[in-house]
Amino acid sequence: MPARSPVHAAACYKRLLVDTPSASEANGLQAVCDACRRLHRRNLLAAADGNVSLRLGQDEIAITPAGVNKYRLRPEDMAVVRLDGVTVSGTPSSERAMHLWVYRRCPDARAVVHAHPPTAIGWTLAHPELTELPSDALPEVILAAGRIPVVPYARPGSEAMGTELGPFLPAHRLLLLARHGALAWGESLEEAVNGIERVEHAALILKTAFELGGAKALPEDERRALQLLRAKNGPKLL
DSSP states (O other): OOOOOHHHHHHHHHHHHHHSSOTTHHHHHHHHHHHHHHHHHTTSOOTTOOEEEEEETTTEEEEOBTTOOGGGOOGGGOEEEETTSOEEESOBOTTHHHHHHHHHHOTTOOEEEEEOOHHHHHHHHHOTTOSBOOOTTOHHHHHHHSOOBEEOOOOTTSTHHHHHHGGGTTTOSEEEETTTEEEEEESSHHHHHHHHHHHHHHHHHHHHHHHTTOOOOOOHHHHHHHHHHHHHHOSOOO
16 A cells, blocks of 8 residues: 555644544554554564554544554554544554444443454464463453453454454453454553453463463362452453
């Protein structure tokens, strides 16, 4: 895809800064770029893979553009999409359907991150029967996320990517996407990025445990106690 001209990019950036109500809009867009570089440095994104979005007011989101390396992303590259799916400016990610489904179903969602954590994806490739990441041995996962379900496979970029998410929202803020990646949403961008880091870290620990002979589940009474603490602490990803 040919690069947009500096004039066009500046016009899109002006649209973001002038027409939205948030006084901290510029900081928010820069935070998205910083988050993308953070994910790229940790090998949770490669090249133009993945996408990140941020809510703008009630009816619009800013979302990373199609075909742009996330490490080189600039605030003026961001696209704007209405919650009804209409593109306001820029060239939004082809996977925007997932993001829109989250915002429509989850009023508390302020940011959505979709990335490709290698070990987490590997679990869904090696064990397609999994309905959730086997994390009942890890107290940190129970406390930080509760459960991490696996969303059935849908072709990347298709509307089905959004509809497959439906049954899991708004109950779950951290999800594995079978054969594809992970998705996290939160009340802040930091919460969503932390979710992606969390799922890859847990997946790597579990992979190590299984290579060493298997992950042994916590005793049932301890799991119940941790689940009660999770419920008391609320739904945010920690």
